[in-house]
Amino acid sequence: MSKAGVFAMALEQLESAAKRLKISDSTLRVLSHPERELTVSCPVVMDDGRIEVFTGHRVQHSNARGPCKGGIRFHQSVTLDEVKALAMWMTWKCAVVNIPYGGGKGGVQVDVTKLSKEEIRRLTRRYTVSIMPIIGPHKDIPAPDVGTNAETMGWIMDTVSMFQGSTVLDIVTGKSIDLGGSLGRREATGRGVMFNTLELLKRLDMQPCRTKVAVQGFGNVGSVSADLLHRQGCRILAVSDVTGAYYHPDGLPIPDMIEYCKTTRHNVLDGFSAPGVSKIDMNDIFGLDVDVFVPAALEKQITIDNVDKIKARAIIEGANGPTSPDAERVLLKKGKYVVPDILANSGGVVVSYFEWVQSIQSFFWDEEEVNKNLQNVIVRSFEAVWKVAQEEKTDLRNAAMMIAVKRVAQAVEERGIFP
Ligand code: GLU
Numbered sequence: 320m321s322k323a324g325v326f327a328m329a330l331e332q333l334e335s336a337a338k339r340l341k342i343s344d345s346t347l348r349v350l351s352h353p354e355r356e357l358t359v360s361c362p363v364v365m366d367d368g369r370i371e372v373f374t375g376h377r378v379q380h381s382n383a384r385g386p387c388k389g390g391i392r393f394h395q396s397v398t399l400d401e402v403k404a405l406a407m408w409m410t411w412k413c414a415v416v417n418i419p420y421g422g423g424k425g426g427v428q429v430d431v432t433k434l435s436k437e438e439i440r441r442l443t444r445r446y447t448v449s450i451m452p453i454i455g456p457h458k459d460i461p462a463p464d465v466g467t468n469a470e471t472m473g474w475i476m477d478t479v480s481m482f483q484g485s486t487v488l489d490i491v492t493g494k495s496i497d498l499g500g501s502l503g504r505r506e507a508t509g510r511g512v513m514f515n516t517l518e519l520l521k522r523l524d525m526q527p528c529r530t531k532v533a534v535q536g537f538g539n540v541g542s543v544s545a546d547l548l549h550r551q552g553c554r555i556l557a558v559s560d561v562t563g564a565y566y567h568p569d570g571l572p573i574p575d576m577i578e579y580c581k582t583t584r585h586n587v588l589d590g591f592s593a594p595g596v597s598k599i600d601m602n603d604i605f606g607l608d609v610d611v612f613v614p615a616a617l618e619k620q621i622t623i624d625n626v627d628k629i630k631a632r633a634i635i636e637g638a639n640g641p642t643s644p645d646a647e648r649v650l651l652k653k654g655k656y657v658v659p660d661i662l663a664n665s666g667g668v669v670v671s672y673f674e675w676v677q678s679i680q681s682f683f684w685d686e687e688e689v690n691k692n693l694q695n696v697i698v699r700s701f702e703a704v705w706k707v708a709q710e711e712k713t714d715l716r717n718a719a720m721m722i723a724v725k726r727v728a729q730a731v732e733e734r735g736i737f738p
Contacts (some may be wrong), residue, residue, distance in 0.1 A: 329404040330642050335715060336720035338726075339570075339711065346728045347738070353403050354381040358540050359449035361427065364440045366435050373442055376428040377450040379459055380406035383730040386457050387423030387479070388413055388668060390464025390493075391446075393439075393470070394617075397426035405464075408639050409668070412661040414723035416700045418672040423459045425450065431466050432585050445473050447478040454479075456489035458678070462671050463619070465538065469505065473498050488678035492671035501674035502666075503689035509543025510690065511666015512637045514697040515658050516548060519633055522705065523656070528552035531609040533631070535559050536616035537588055540637045540664065542577050544613050549573040555609070557604050562589035565602045567596045605629055614641035617663075621646045629655070636660040637677040651714050659716035661723060662697075662704055669696050 330351060335345045359375045363596035378398050379387040391408035392402075402424050410422030425480060427446055431439055464473060472494045479490045494500035503510070520527060529554045534545045535561040545555045554570035565571060565588060572593055578715065580586045605612070605621070614620045615637030626646040633656045636642065639678035640660060642650070647657055670693055677683050684692075 323642060324371040324400070325404040326400045326407070328619075328640060328644055330408045330525065332716065332720055333407070333578050333724065336717055336724045337714070338642045339717065339726055340721055340728070342724065342728050346731055349731055350724065351725060352379070353378050354382065355408055355453060356399065356403065357450060357453055358399060359446065361442060361449055362444060363438060365438055371666045373427050373429050373446075376402045376646045377423065377425040377459070379404040379423040379453065380421065381727060381731075382421040382458075383411040383727055383734060384414060384421055385419035387437065387459035388420035388462070388671065389422055390667075391425035391427070391467050392463045392464040393427050393429050393431050393471075394468030395428060395430040396617070397428040401438065404427045405639055406616075407519070407591070409718060410722035410727060411731070412665050412668055414703070414726040415661050415719050416665045416669055418463075418669060418696075418698050419633075420460075420672065424460075424464070425461055426464075427540075429466075432661045439471070441476055443474045444478045446605070447475045448482075451479065451482065454490065456487065456675075458672075458721040460489070460675060461491050462668070463539070467502060467605070468539070469493055469495040469498075472500075475738065488681075489675055492678075492704075493667075493676040494674070498680050501670055501677055501689055502684070502686035504670045504674055505539065505691070506543045506547070507670035507689075507693060508540045508637070508664050508667035509545075509547055511669065511697050512540065512613060512615070512635055512663055512691060513547035513551060514694055515663045515701060516553075516613075516633075517551065518698060518701040518705075519635070519656060519658055520611075522544070525610065526552075529555050530554070530611055532611045533557040533591070533604055533607045534613045534615055535604050535616070535620060536634040536638065536640075537576070537580065538586070540667075541613065541615035542573075542580065544615055544637050544671055545571075545573045545636055546577060548611075548613075556609055557599070558588070559604045559616075560588050562587045564601050565591060565596055566580045566599045567593075569595065571596060602725045607631075611635060616641070619643050621650075623649070626650060631645055632656065633658070636663045639664065647714075647716070656717060659719050662700060662715070662719045666682060666693055666697060669693055693729075
């Protein structure tokens with residue numbers, strides 16, 4: 320599906336909230352532009368001696384409320400337009416859950432499945448050095464996203480540390496536990512999706528044990544969301560990844576599927592089989608008879624072309640930007656609920672914040688404390704968004720955006736425009 324105009328989509332969401340909030344044109348103009356965009360070329364010596372050049376970006380949308388924060392994506396479809404949108408969404412995400420960060424995002428256009436581990440390591444180190452002038456523990460703190468993980472974060476931390484001459488733990492979050500990461504960070508985004516789902520089900524008078532779910536995407540977000548919802552008693556009827564969609568009318572054996580993925584080269588479901596499980600067309604995941612649909616893959620998955628297929632009453636956006644604005648209008652008209660990305664998948668950056676705090680203090684919390692604090696932040700944020708949606712008679716995205724944009728606009732206005 321085309322990703323053209325993802326930044327235009329982010330702007331449309333901003334303008335809609337700004338209009339309701341009666342934000343001044345001047346402030347809206349400031350918020351509509353990323354503060355800084357950096358594009359870098361990263362030459363990498365491949366294993367066969369050839370030199371390949373990869374294009375990377377780091378965009379800082381806003382540091383009005385604190386240092387920029389956001390992941391680094393390694394994917395073949397990365398563009399500057401996409402990174403700009405993702406950076407802007409990070410600003411709103413950090414603001415809606417009220418953590419003291421602005422928003423940023425990075426990306427490298429690369430198909431990591433075609434590179435060896437050593438090639439990815441060299442690319443990561445080169446990209447890190449290229450963006451080093453603009454990142455820093457109090458300037459801009461990267462984290463994992465699609466195609467990157469704790470190992471990648473460890474390489475970033477090491478690269479910066481080599482230049483610094485000492486170990487800089489707080490330069491990046493999503494590190495492994497051995498390298499100063501936080502317990503619970505790996506599962507945090509999925510855990511946040513689960514908490515958000517439970518909060519919505521409560522308000523719709525639905526019981527988890529009677530709830531049927533489909534999850535698009537089985538990476539870090541999709542697999543953990545499916546697993547934790549399954550543990551809450553939900554039946555996960557279908558999940559999909561790049562290799563196809565897998566369906567069981569009574570519920571999939573999610574823990575077995577997660578174990579299976581660990582045995583495949585790129586952590587995929589290809590070849591998974593179990594009694595009663597059938598492989599269905601990837602696009603059929605949208606039209607299943609479920610109560611909750613969790614898009615946890617990439618942007619613009621639910622569009623005007625497939626929105627009519629959707630039977631789920633609730634969409635919990637595990638991915639960033641999975642629903643196009645025109646498709647969302649159709650869903651809302653049908654009385655469906657969309658828990659927006661900036662709230663639904665905020666668990667990752669919330670625990671990134673906890674990791675950063677722990678790294679700065681060199682004092683580490685146990686997992687129970689991390690998860691409890693995460694739950695408090697999500698439950699409180701969901702409540703606030705729900706309340707604004709009721710009061711303003713608007714949808715959950717608009718409500719979440721109103722809270723977030725108001726906080727950022729206030730920071731921009733109170734600080735004033737330099738000089
Ligand atoms: N990449 C994640 C996101 O989109 C996490 C960002 C972070 O932890 O800084 O929210």
